[in-house]
Amino acid sequence: MESRQFERLKAAIVQADAEQCVELEALVRQVAARRHGEIALVRKTKAVDETRRCPHCGHTDVVKHGFDKAGRFRFRCRKGADEGCGKTFNALTGTPFARMRMPEKWADYARLMERFTSINKIAESGIGISHHTAWRWRHRMLAVQAMLQSDQVSGVVEADEVFFRTSYKGSRGWKQGKPPENRPARYRGGKAVAAGLSGEQVPVLTAVDSAGGVIEAVLRDRSGIVPALEGRIARGSVVCSDGLKQYVKAAVSQGSEHRRIEPPRKDWLAKAVGGKPRRPGRLGLGRVNGHHERLKTLINRHFRGVSTKYLPNYLGWARASRRPGFGALLILEQALAA
Ligand SMILES: [Zn+2]
Known part of the structure; x- marks a missing residue:
């Protein structure tokens, strides 16, 4: 949607009555459910824009630096007086999703993970990713789950x-x-x-x-x-x-x-x-x-x-599935928050 059109839409929404608000809320939720991947990416970009911290060296003298090939906001760590590294990065740099493509498919993929769908079935599901990509995405999303567990048990x-x-x-x-x-x-x-x-x-x-x-x-x-x-x-x-x-x-x-x-x-x-x-x-x-x-x-x-090498990822997946609120959105957001 064009930005002028969007501003007009927002102005119109402000005038909605309570009943229309409820309807709008449901509509937005419905539309958003199909685009969790992109939404999670936008949220992450906003967070990076606010903190402005370089994932390479930790400096905070960071400026916007156009867009990368995938059309994502790019940032640059400034090599100023306090010695930034001068490297560029985007919202995903330093997360398990770095260089992961096709955010429009992440939500559908995460929904398949919610149900423990096998790699073969994912490749056949019509989601449009290869067997190899399905396997790579699985372990990128699970890397953070492998780390998530209680610090302590008690009682x-x-x-x-x-x-x-x-x-x-x-x-x-x-x-x-x-x-x-x-x-x-x-x-x-x-x-x-x-x-x-x-x-x-x-x-x-x-x-x-x-x-x-x-x-x-x-x-x-x-x-x-x-x-x-x-x-x-x-x-x-x-x-x-x-x-x-x-x-x-x-x-x-x-x-x-x-x-x-x-x-x-x-x-x-x-x-x-x-x-x-x-x-x-x-x-x-x-x-x-x-x-x-x-x-x-x-x-x-x-x-x-x-594979024993990936056993911690599967254990993390099983733990995640027992936590309240487990679902596609949570899988995505926890992976992006890493
Ligand atoms: Zn830096």
């Missing part, structure tokens, strides 16, 4: 590990005759060669509390448990676990209590009829177990295994 805390097979899914080495691991490639998520705990499994530590706080870490082995929880359990909490000594140590060293939870012993009859109902308020590992079940369903069954 009743349940902690446990879940294991995923080490995976080099997508590694080019498989096809180029340089396998990343000394074993044949697994197709469609075959089983680990050695059963149980081995170097073929990577442990993921999870600590959850009753307020929805989650701490998660991909570990090399169980010796990583204590360092991963260092400074992250609020003093005076009650940490529940299966009794592994690392959890006891992590809890006690941070001024919390530790409770060992016995696995439920159910005979065949109790299993068949469901057993006695759980007493409310009783300590258990139900919350962390439920969390791990959801992770396994998502990663092993839905995505048929993910």
Whole structure:
């Protein structure tokens, strides 16, 4: 819309009555929903315009500097008396979206992410991006989610590990005759060669509390448990676990209590009829177990295994999906705010 036309429209809107305001509000929301990507980009540009901080060197002597090839506002860090770097940048420089094209497709893409759509299905969805782009965008949007987790858990805390097979899914080495691991490639998520705990499994530590706080870490082995929880359990909490000594140590060293939870012993009859109902308020590992079940369903069954290298991104995605307000807009805005 031309700017003169837009000014006239704004003047007309000022005169709208209450009922028309409600109608307008709904209309704007409807139009905006289809353009979340561009809107998020405009908001980000405005924020950069206000702060005027150079993402390269941090200087604030920044001026507008025309437009780049994609038609985005460009800024320049001035090489004045206080030594700016002289580089140019746009609103996306320094975010995971730097040099990402086609903002008009970001919202549709994020909506597919909201539903955990697979890369193949995204490429076939008619959104108009390639398989490769779909994969790249996924990890650009998830990079920030991998970092977003609680600083601390408190109150009743349940902690446990879940294991995923080490995976080099997508590694080019498989096809180029340089396998990343000394074993044949697994197709469609075959089983680990050695059963149980081995170097073929990577442990993921999870600590959850009753307020929805989650701490998660991909570990090399169980010796990583204590360092991963260092400074992250609020003093005076009650940490529940299966009794592994690392959890006891992590809890006690941070001024919390530790409770060992016995696995439920159910005979065949109790299993068949469901057993006695759980007493409310009783300590258990139900919350962390439920969390791990959801992770396994998502990663092993839905995505048929993910590369260990990208496992933190998928864990972040799963955490995000459990937060209130999760949706396409939030995925976009959090990625842009990075
Ligand atoms: Zn600079």
